[in-house]
Amino acid sequence: MRRVFDELPRVRDVVTWNAVLAGYVRAGMARVAREMFDEMPVRDEVSWSTVVGGYVKEGELDVALAVFRDMVEKGVRVNEAAVVTALSAAAQLGLLEHGRFVHQVVHQEGMPISVNVGAAMVDMYAKCGCVAVAREVFDGMPRRDVFAWNAMICGLAAHGLGQDAVELFELFLGEGLSPTNITFVGVLNACSRFGLVAEGRQYFELMAEKYSVEPEMEHYGCMVDLLGRAGLVQEAIELIEGMPIAPDPVLWGTVLSACKKHGLVDLGVKVGSKLIELEPAHDGHYVLLASIYAKAKKWDEVREVRKLMSSRGTSKSAGWSLMEAQGNVHKFLVGDMDHKDSIRIYNMLDMINRRLADAGYVPDVSSVLHDIGDEEKVHAVKVHSERLAIAYGFIVTEVGNPIRIVKNLQVCGDCHEFSKMVTKVFNREIIVRDGSRFHHMKEGKCSCLDYW
Numbered sequence: 458m459r460r461v462f463d464e465l466p467r468v469r470d471v472v473t474w475n476a477v478l479a480g481y482v483r484a485g486m487a488r489v490a491r492e493m494f495d496e497m498p499v500r501d502e503v504s505w506s507t508v509v510g511g512y513v514k515e516g517e518l519d520v521a522l523a524v525f526r527d528m529v530e531k532g533v534r535v536n537e538a539a540v541v542t543a544l545s546a547a548a549q550l551g552l553l554e555h556g557r558f559v560h561q562v563v564h565q566e567g568m569p570i571s572v573n574v575g576a577a578m579v580d581m582y583a584k585c586g587c588v589a590v591a592r593e594v595f596d597g598m599p600r601r602d603v604f605a606w607n608a609m610i611c612g613l614a615a616h617g618l619g620q621d622a623v624e625l626f627e628l629f630l631g632e633g634l635s636p637t638n639i640t641f642v643g644v645l646n647a648c649s650r651f652g653l654v655a656e657g658r659q660y661f662e663l664m665a666e667k668y669s670v671e672p673e674m675e676h677y678g679c680m681v682d683l684l685g686r687a688g689l690v691q692e693a694i695e696l697i698e699g700m701p702i703a704p705d706p707v708l709w710g711t712v713l714s715a716c717k718k719h720g721l722v723d724l725g726v727k728v729g730s731k732l733i734e735l736e737p738a739h740d741g742h743y744v745l746l747a748s749i750y751a752k753a754k755k756w757d758e759v760r761e762v763r764k765l766m767s768s769r770g771t772s773k774s775a776g777w778s779l780m781e782a783q784g785n786v787h788k789f790l791v792g793d794m795d796h797k798d799s800i801r802i803y804n805m806l807d808m809i810n811r812r813l814a815d816a817g818y819v820p821d822v823s824s825v826l827h828d829i830g831d832e833e834k835v836h837a838v839k840v841h842s843e844r845l846a847i848a849y850g851f852i853v854t855e856v857g858n859p860i861r862i863v864k865n866l867q868v869c870g871d872c873h874e875f876s877k878m879v880t881k882v883f884n885r886e887i888i889v890r891d892g893s894r895f896h897h898m899k900e901g902k903c904s905c906l907d908y909w
Contacts (some may be wrong), residue, residue, distance in 0.1 A: 464482050465493040469573045482511035502528075506539035511545075520788070522555050529562055536770075537574060544577040551863035551890045553585040554781045570598060576605040583612025586861055586888040586895060603637055616895045617904045619651020626660075638670055645679035649686060650894060652908060657683045674705050685715025686908065688726065706735045713745045717752065725749040737769055768832065776840035779863040782853040789845040796845075798852065809879060810839065818878045820871050839907035841872050847879060859886040867893045877901050889895040 458480050462473060475729055477555035487508075494500070494508050505528040511522035525543040528535060540563055547556035550877050560578060568574070575598040582591035595601070595609045606629050613622035626644040629636065632640055636644075641664050648657030661680055664670045677700060684693035697704045708733050716725030729746030736742060743766040750758040778789045787796065796802060820839070850860030866878075868891045876887050881901030889896040897904035 468608050471497075471501050471504065474499075475501070477509050478504060482507055482514065485509040485515065487515040487517065500533070502533055502536040502539065504538050505533055506542065509539050509573060509769065510542040512732065513542045516732045518550050520550075521546045522550075523706065524684045525559065535566060537568070537571060540568070541573050541577045543819055544574075544581040545795075548577075548581040548584040551585050551779070552781050553587065553861060554784065556585050558568055568661030570594075572598070572600055572602045572605065576608050579605055579612065580608040583608065583615065584890070586859075586890060586897075588612055588616040588618065588895075603634060603640065606634065606635065607643060610640060611754060613647065614643050614647035614650055615907070616897065617650050619653055619665070623653065623656060626663040632657050636668055636670065637675070640675055641670060642675050642679060644652065644675060648907070649679050649683035652683075652687055654683060654689070672729050674702070674708075677704070678711060681711045685711055686718070688715075688719050690715050690719065690721060701813055706732060706739070708830070709735070710739075710742060710745070713742065713749075717749050718754065719743055720864040722753045722755075724747055733765070740766065776842050776864065776866045780849060781861065782849070783850040787846070787849060789842040789849070792840040793845055796849070798849065798891050801852055802848045805851050806839070806844060809848060809883075811849070813875070813878050813881050816878065816882045818875065820875075841869065843868065843872050844875060847876065851883075851885075856885070857889050860891045862887070864889060864891040867891050868896065873903065873907075877903055 458477060461644060462469070462477050464630040472778065474493070474659070478490050478497075481493060490511050491508060495502060505524070509521050509524050509528070512518070512524060522543060523547075525535075525539060528539065533679055536869075540559060543559045544556060547553075547559060549768050559581075563574065570578070575594060578594045579591045579598075582588070582594060591612050595605060601892075604624075605814055610622050610625050613619075613625060617712070622644060626636075626640070626647075630845075641660065641697070644659055644660050648654070661672065661676065664672055664676065677696065680696060681693045684690070684696065690712060693715065697708050697712070709728055712865065713725060713728045713732060715721075716728060725746065726749070729749065732739070732742040733746070743762055747759045750762065752758075760892060780787045780789070789796065793799070797853060817822055843864055846862045847860060850862070863887065868889060873896065876889065876896070877898050879885060880898045880902065887896075887898040889898070894905065
């Protein structure tokens with residue numbers, strides 16, 4: 458392709474340049490595509506949207522959003538492809554300000570809300586913590602396809618609005634639409650998050666029987682999660698063992714999480730040991746097994762698991778929290794001292810801790826895996842990344858606006874309690890998107906109803 462392009466300089470126009478650009482993007486060569494883009498004598502909206510899409514395809518989401526913003530600032534009229542891919546990037550990152558910027562551009566350009574743009578907006582707002590806005594966009598769409606319905610059902614499920622998701626699913630069926638495998642992932646996930654065991658079983662059976670959708674690994678994962686969360690761990694194991702396809706180790710990891718949640722130490726040890734054999738390089742299995750031992754105060758076993766983890770060159774994934782403020786993205790790690798406002802952040806955190814202690818908050822240190830004194834454990838949980846993000850939120854977010862945080866890992870039990878207490882004592886709203894779901898915290902309560 459490139460040779461033909463280089464040998465025929467006379468036929469080079471923006472169309473042929475765009476064709477070569479798209480070729481590099483499809484081949485996963487985003488860097489070469491960008492070099493070519495920078496060399497183009499003339500660029501149109503297709504050139505820009507191709508580069509935006511290329512970066513999204515390669516997972517360089519922040520770069521994709523920067524290119525989209527540059528496109529707008531240079532006065533290039535955005536097309537639907539650029540809007541949809543930019544909304545996708547904002548959704549995957551969970552960055553609301555970036556997503557709102559794209560929506561604002563759509564409004565300013567007078568662009569109609571097509572089926573594709575509408576579905577992408579629903580998905581973006583849901584994944585950025587604004588499920589009510591997502592529903593407004595969804596309800597206002599003149600025409601909706603199955604992708605828009607899937608985005609809304611999955612969005613409600615991720616926010617713990619299980620009953621709403623189930624009702625929307627029933628409405629979807631009432632419209633005469635055919636559910637896809639993604640639709641069933643959404644509704645089964647909704648049942649899991651809200652503890653709707655009977656409904657989950659019913660939908661799982663209907664998949665193949667009525668709609669000819671064969672259950673895939675994700676559907677089994679939702680069912681195992683549903684049963685495990687509800688304490689039906691033995692039934693979850695029987696479901697895995699009876700699968701017609703080879704189970705993914707993730708399913709056993711879900712069982713291991715259920716063992717931790719329900720204090721099933723012996724079963725947890727058996728499942729954890731099996732998982733470590735299946736995936737010796739996966740740090741999460743060691744951490745879960747160690748935490749099961751820690752909960753049972755079996756510190757010798759915790760040390761053995763950590764030693765095994767170390768000998769195999771595996772280390773625990775570092776937890777981080779992201780926060781958007783004034784157009785910038787701020788990232789915090791546990792015990793982070795690198796932020797330019799670190800002193801102010803830690804002073805604010807000290808003030809928050811004092812006020813919470815006065816209100817009766819006592820840290821739960823069961824998540825700390827080391828056999829150390831309670832005082833040291835309290836210090837270990839006090840500097841978790843989301844607490845630093847919350848303290849920074851107090852500094853940069855106006856009272857009345859929610860503090861929005863995106864985490865890569867599931868929130869720990871004590872940080873969950875800490876965050877709820879903050880909303881009660883300071884009358885603030887906190888929205889956390891962790892590695893598993895959304896937590897909307899207000900007035901000392903969480904949307905997950907402490908079931909996550």
